[in-house]
Amino acid sequence: MLITERDRLREDVMAVAQLTGFNRASLIPILREVKEKYRGVDSYAMQLIADVLGIHPVEVYAVATFYAYTQPEAEGRFVFRLCRTLSCDLASKDIVARQLQKDLGIGFGEATEDGVFSLEWANCMGMCDQGPAMLVNETVYSRLTPEMVHEIVDDYRSHKEGRATKRAPERTA
Amino acid sequence: MNSDSMVTTVANELTFASVPPGEGLAKALAMSRVEIIDTVRDSKLKGRGGAGFPTGIKWNFAAAEKHPRKYIICNADEGEPGTFKDRLILTEYADLVLDGMTIGARAMNAALGLIYLRAEYGYLRSRLEEAIHARREAGLLGVDIGGIKGFDFDIMVAMGAGAYVCGEETALIESLEGFRGEPRNRPPFPVVSGFLSRPSVVNNVETLAWVSCIFAKGVDWFKSVGTDLSTGHKLFSVSGDCERPGVYEFPFGITVGELLKEVGGEDAKAVLIGGASGRCVPRSQFERRLAFEDIPTGGSVVVFGPGRDMLAIAHNLLDFFVDESCGQCTPCRLGNGKLLEGVEMLQAGTCTLEYLNDLKALANTMQVAAKCGLGQTSSVAFLSILEHFGDDIHES
Numbered sequence: 001m002l003i004t005e006r007d008r009l010r011e012d013v014m015a016v017a018q019l020t021g022f023n024r025a026s027l028i029p030i031l032r033e034v035k036e037k038y039r040g041v042d043s044y045a046m047q048l049i050a051d052v053l054g055i056h057p058v059e060v061y062a063v064a065t066f067y068a069y070t071q072p073e074a075e076g077r078f079v080f081r082l083c084r085t086l087s088c089d090l091a092s093k094d095i096v097a098r099q100l101q102k103d104l105g106i107g108f109g110e111a112t113e114d115g116v117f118s119l120e121w122a123n124c125m126g127m128c129d130q131g132p133a134m135l136v137n138e139t140v141y142s143r144l145t146p147e148m149v150h151e152i153v154d155d156y157r158s159h160k161e162g163r164a165t166k167r168a169p170e171r172t173a
Numbered sequence: 174m175n176s177d178s179m180v181t182t183v184a185n186e187l188t189f190a191s192v193p194p195g196e197g198l199a200k201a202l203a204m205s206r207v208e209i210i211d212t213v214r215d216s217k218l219k220g221r222g223g224a225g226f227p228t229g230i231k232w233n234f235a236a237a238e239k240h241p242r243k244y245i246i247c248n249a250d251e252g253e254p255g256t257f258k259d260r261l262i263l264t265e266y267a268d269l270v271l272d273g274m275t276i277g278a279r280a281m282n283a284a285l286g287l288i289y290l291r292a293e294y295g296y297l298r299s300r301l302e303e304a305i306h307a308r309r310e311a312g313l314l315g316v317d318i319g320g321i322k323g324f325d326f327d328i329m330v331a332m333g334a335g336a337y338v339c340g341e342e343t344a345l346i347e348s349l350e351g352f353r354g355e356p357r358n359r360p361p362f363p364v365v366s367g368f369l370s371r372p373s374v375v376n377n378v379e380t381l382a383w384v385s386c387i388f389a390k391g392v393d394w395f396k397s398v399g400t401d402l403s404t405g406h407k408l409f410s411v412s413g414d415c416e417r418p419g420v421y422e423f424p425f426g427i428t429v430g431e432l433l434k435e436v437g438g439e440d441a442k443a444v445l446i447g448g449a450s451g452r453c454v455p456r457s458q459f460e461r462r463l464a465f466e467d468i469p470t471g472g473s474v475v476v477f478g479p480g481r482d483m484l485a486i487a488h489n490l491l492d493f494f495v496d497e498s499c500g501q502c503t504p505c506r507l508g509n510g511k512l513l514e515g516v517e518m519l520q521a522g523t524c525t526l527e528y529l530n531d532l533k534a535l536a537n538t539m540q541v542a543a544k545c546g547l548g549q550t551s552s553v554a555f556l557s558i559l560e561h562f563g564d565d566i567h568e569s
Contacts, residue, residue, distance in 0.1 A: 025369075027351035028334050032292075066353040066499075068335025069292045081293075085254045086449065086475055087412040089489050123337060123493055124449075125293040126257040128412035128475070129182055129419050138295045 001044060009045060012037060013052050027053060027063055031070040039115065040074035068122075076111045076118035078156050080104065082134040085124035091131035099146035100134075103153040117156070182261050183419030185435075188386055188406060194268030195313070197388035201276040202319040209280040210236060213384060216392045217404040222248060222340070222377030223447060223471025224546070225403075228384065231374055234364040235281040238372035243283040245274050246368065246375045250291045250345060252337040253448035254493060255473035258408040259378040261420045263290075263297050266382055267304045271328060273381030275313065276388060277374060278326040286328035287368070289345050292335040301330050337497040341545050342367075342375040344499065355501040356545035379408055379472075399425035403464035407472055411436045413444075414478030429468075430459035438476040443483065443561065448473035449490045450550035453483070455561040483562040487555050488516045494551040505548025508539040512555055519566055533559065 001009075016033045020026040030049055034041050041064050043057075050057040064070045082088075082097055101107055104117050111118035127133035130142035141152060201209050214229025235243060247270060251259040262270060274286040290298060305328050308314045318324045336354045338344045343357035346368050367373025376384075383405060387395045399405045403425035409432065412418045416437025423432060429446070433439055443455045446463065447470040454461065454468065461467050477486065491513040500506045515532040518524035524532075536552035543549045559566065 024351040025349065028348065029332070032332060032334060063351065063353055066336065067292075067333075070334050084489075085493055086445070086486065086489050087255055090413055090475075090477075090481070122293065123497060124252060124254040124256075126251055126260045126291075128255050128257050128410060131412070135293060140296065 001042075006044065006048075009034070009038065010048060010052075013045075013049055017052055022053060024053060024055060027055075027060065028067070028070065031060070031064055031067075035070050035075075039077065041070065041072045046072070068120075074111060074115070075120075076116050078117050078136055080117065080119045080134060080136050081122035081125070082108075082119075083123070083125045083127065083132065084121045085128075087124075087128035088131035088133055093132040095146055096132045096134075096144045096149055099149040100153070103150055117153075182257065183417060184261060185419075185421050187266075187408070187420075187422045188390075189262065189266040189269055189382055192269060192386050192389045194266075194272060194385075197269075197385035197390075198272040198275055198313070199319075201388045202279060202321060202324075206236065206280050206282070209276060212387065212392055213280070216387045216395045217402075218380065218383055218387060218395070219403065219465060220377055221379035221383065221407065221471065223253070223450075223469065225465045225469055228376065228380055231364060231376075232277060232280050234362070235283075235372045235374045238281075238365060240372050242285075242371050243281055244368045244371060244373040245277045245281065245283040245286045246342075246345070246349070246373055247274055247286065247288040247381055248340065248342065248345060248375050248377050249288050249294065250333050250340040251294070251378070252291055252340045253450065253471055253473050254490070255412055255445065255448045255475040256410045256471060257412075258410045258420050258472055260294060260297070262378050262382050262408070263294070263301065267301055268308075269382040269385040270378055271304060271308060271313075273376070273384035274328060275318065275326060276384055277376065277381070279318075279321075279324060281372075281374060283374070284326065286326065287349065288328065288330045289333055289339070289349060290330055291333040291339075295332065298330055298332065305330070336499070337493075338499045338545070338547050341547060344545070345375060346373065353499065355499045356547075358544070377471075400462075400464050400466065402466045407463070407470075409463075409470075409472045409474050411438075411474045411476065413474075413476035414438060414441065414481070415476040423463075425464045426462050428460050428462055429454055432463065432474065433459065433476065436474075436476070438478075440479055441476045442479050442481065443477045445475040445477070445486070445554060446470050446473070448475075449493050449554065450546065452553050453486075453557040453561060457561075483558045483565055484516060484520055487558045488513065488520070490554050491516055491551070494547070498547065498551075502542075502544040502548060504539045504542040505544070505551065508535055508543070508548070509551055511535055512552060516555070529559075 016030045020029050046060040047057045050060045127142050132144045133142040210233050218228045219225040314327050316325045339348045339354040341356050344354040348354045363373045396404045406422045409421045494509040498505045536556050539552050
């Protein structure tokens with residue numbers, strides 16, 4: 001990581017902490033912000049966050065690895081999360097899963113080499129009446145068919161820039 | 174097919190659509206704290222998340238605590254498989270939920286409300302924050318709300334990060350505090366020591382919306398539907414093999430068969446009531462009632478048509494629990510994996526009768542030995558499938 005990049009990361013972490021407080025309760029908002037912006041949480045980022053919050057880095061690691069949305073591993077700019085839970089399963093999520101793997105060229109739990117896409121399973125995302133459903137970052141797609149998957153992937157491929165949503169830092173007490 | 178589809182969920186006629194935002198809150202703010210709590214207690218409203226704890230009693234516990242800083246937390250971590258009613262409520266009737274939180278804050282003297290919104294519902298966040306902002310502008314949040322001197326209250330949205338177990342209230346609080354979502358020992362209950370060790374009430378989204386309706390339409394109206402022990406209406410999230418999946422409001426006490434008729438699922442061979450942590454009800458028991466005194470539920474109804482392979486369903490559910498167990502206690506962390514392995518052996522035809530009995534004993538042990546609701550209920554569906562569809566399994 002470049003020194004300038006490290007400086008930027010510190011600024012981003014501090015910006016969230018300034019809103020949410022320099023305390024433990026800011027850990028998840030910070031982790032989500034870092035994951036969102038840097039697509040992963042590497043060991044330098046974990047040490048930095050620990051330092052800012054005054055906790056041990058292993059605490060940061062323990063929390064980051066617990067939640068689906070804060071996993072340390074690098075992910076693509078567009079994260080495809082296909083629901084695998086019961087109702088979507090009954091609605092033939094398997095054929096949608098096959099199409100996603102084919103069109104993205106990666107398996108579940110993997111990211112493309114260019115860092116643009118990653119593919120993950122999601123556990124029930126509350127779209128059970130409209131399965132199979134998936135999220136791409138924060139956009140919901142429901143009643144999926146393999147044909148639709150093909151179109152959606154094409155669409156993201158041709159709009160590689162600028163489609164990722166940027167969330168505002170979050171606040172807690 | 175895009176994010177607009179989140180509002181296309183089919184629903185029957187909902188009470189929430191007929192209650193104007195602000196009406197219940199205005200009536201509640203004209204009451205004393207004690208009157209508010211008495212009203213909720215008289216309504217016999219029980220928690221709509223599934224556990225069914227009486228809301229008025231919970232509020233009363235928190236009100237009795239003398240701490241200067243208390244919290245009311247809205248549990249919007251709707252993660253139970255097959256449940257999506259809270260998504261609909263937060264999308265279309267958020268103000269009823271915010272009204273309910275404000276009423277609760279008044280009753281127990283809470284300084285801050287937190288909405289713990291699951292990561293997967295991130296697209297609802299800006300909508301909720303706009304609604305909160307509009308309330309601040311309108312004087313419904315802030316200082317001296319409703320002209321009541323000293324009634325200061327604000328609401329914030331806190332995001333989850335993707336963990337089913339955080340729907341359990343103490344795990345939710347751990348997550349709010351920046352820890353792994355590992356459930357705490359109870360007692361102390363959150364009403365005594367919750368968020369930041371301060372008294373905290375955690376209520377489900379739907380519960381809070383019903384609170385607003387109770388104040389708007391009256392306790393008698395609320396109690397006139399449902400059963401003695403399960404008053405009022407309940408929202409059901411219906412999915413699976415039926416003609417009209419969606420969100421349905423029915424009075425508590427409706428039978429499984431009646432519900433299936435309404436949603437076009439009459440030919441079902443079984444339904445899963447209560448999501449992955451619920452139970453599988455076979456056709457022979459479709460006359461049973463959905464109510465806390467018969468089949469309790471948070472409202473998840475997944476319909477299984479005649480051709481469905483019940484073992485595949487058990488497999489899907491256990492796979493879910495293996496992934497979502499927080500790993501803190503052994504019965505849940507290892508037990509779910511063993512049950513999943515057992516289902517795979519059953520599917521492969523390599524499970525002996527003796528081992529099947531071991532699995533059943535393990536499932537029962539998990540129900541008594543696991544620390545939280547997740548581990549205590551994860552084997553319920555598995556056991557009910559073995560009990561009611563044992564013949565299917567022996568044939569396969």
